[in-house]
Amino acid sequence: MKGSTIALDTWNGREAAALIVDGRLEDLFIEDDQPRPGNLYRAIAQRPMKGQGGMFLDTPDGSAFLRQVKGLSPGQPMLVQVTGFAEPGKAIPVTAKLLFKSRYAIVTPEAPGLNVSRQIKDDDLRESLLELVHDTLGEVALPEGAGLILRSSCAGASEDEIAEDIIAMAELSKAVLADMTGAAELLVDGEGPHGLAWREWSDPAEIDDQPGSFARHGVDEMLEALKSPVVPLGNGASMVIEPTTALVAVDVNTGNDTSPAAGLKATLNAFRDLPRQLRLRGLGGVVVVDPAPMPKKDRRQVEQALKAALKKDRVETIVVGWTNLGMLELQRKRDRVPVKGLL
CATH class of the missing domain: 2.40.50.140 (Nucleic acid-binding proteins)
Structure with a gap:
């Protein structure tokens, strides 16, 4: 099925949201009992x-x-x-x-300046967005010393929507920054899965928020597949993703393919899909990848494939480098909860 769909539903009694692109699960949020990022x-x-x-x-x-x-x-x-x-x-x-983040705007206390996302390349659009910011900030001021970032989602939004977001974040930030005295208290709730879907998945998509949307779009079966550590890569190759206490171990295997290029092909396929698999499984921290056997000269090619895939990923990940044993180390931000226990 072509196109993008956002399914808003529940999973095992927990609020959940799924992004399906061309029939493949691309992103997933499931509510957890821990304090939410953004609190x-x-x-x-x-x-x-x-x-x-x-x-x-x-x-x-x-x-x-x-x-x-x-x-x-x-x-x-x-x-x-x-x-x-x-x-x-x-x-x-x-x-x-602190960051006060919404779909279109981010207020940055103690980081002054007005900025537009680098993903917006059109100079005329960038100029018109900055004019909109100046007009809007004439109605409501930012906190003293604060800055504003317009996100890439502004490219497809109306001026009224963007202005409304800027005003809401400016007013929220001023109210919170003025509330410094008192006992320990939760001042702002982080977004739940449905709120995160609205804030982060801004590309055009069909939205199905009716009960049973996961079943209608096949998300139930896709979540079942995440229970297995084995990810098929085609032609009998696979990668195995296993979280441990200290790190996430990823092992790439060629299967029955014994051709000279089997290791390179399997590793390329693995690295192209690895960010999505880690994202869906909610895995972060230290990630160590054991690629399939391949010549040392191919390392640059597979590393470039991984970095290209990471550019499309929302989770901050650093490619640390290759070890003496020929493994590739990554450091990935823990901004999601592992879904294995939730599934």
Whole structure:
């Protein structure tokens, strides 16, 4: 089936959203019991962790950990935002660099300037968007010292929609930044799966938000496939994705193909699909890939294929490099919860 569809439904009693492009599952959000990334707290500083350059904070949802703290004293309130999901037994990861993000606009406290996404290449459109920003900010001002980013989704939006988003984020940011005193409190809820779908999946798509949409679009079967660690790559090749306590291990196999180029073909197919598979499975942290056997001279080609696939991925991932044993290491942000337990 050609085209894009956004299915908004529930899965095992949890709110869920799925993006299907040309009949293939491209992205997935499933509600979890952990604090949501994007939650914004007034937190209370507790104790510094000497040698780690951070401090534990008290929040309504439990202990949080903030890195790179300077001049922060125990008992002091501060505003922080959840950046990702905590590993089992660890504190909630937070940052003091707040972002007020919506579908079209992002307000950036303590980062002044007006910017338009680099993905918008049309100079005339960029100029008209900046004019719209100046006109809108004449009606409602940003917090002092704050900046504004217009996202790539502005390219297909009306001026009224963009202006409404800018005003909403400006007013929200001013209200939150003025609320610095008091006990630990949740000030802004992060988006749930349906809200994230509206905010992040901005390309034109059919939206099915009626009950049973997952079954109608085959999402149920696609989620069942995620329960298996084995991902078929065609011609008998496969990759096996297995999360461990320390890292995510990925093993690429050629299967029964014994041709000279079998290792290169299997690894290329694996690297082109790896970002999508990690995204759907909610896997992050250290990722170590053991490619299929191939000449060392082919490493540059397969690495370029992986980097091209990562450019289309929303999850921040760093390609660290090759190890002495011929494995490729990645560092991937943990901004999603592993879905294996939820499925």
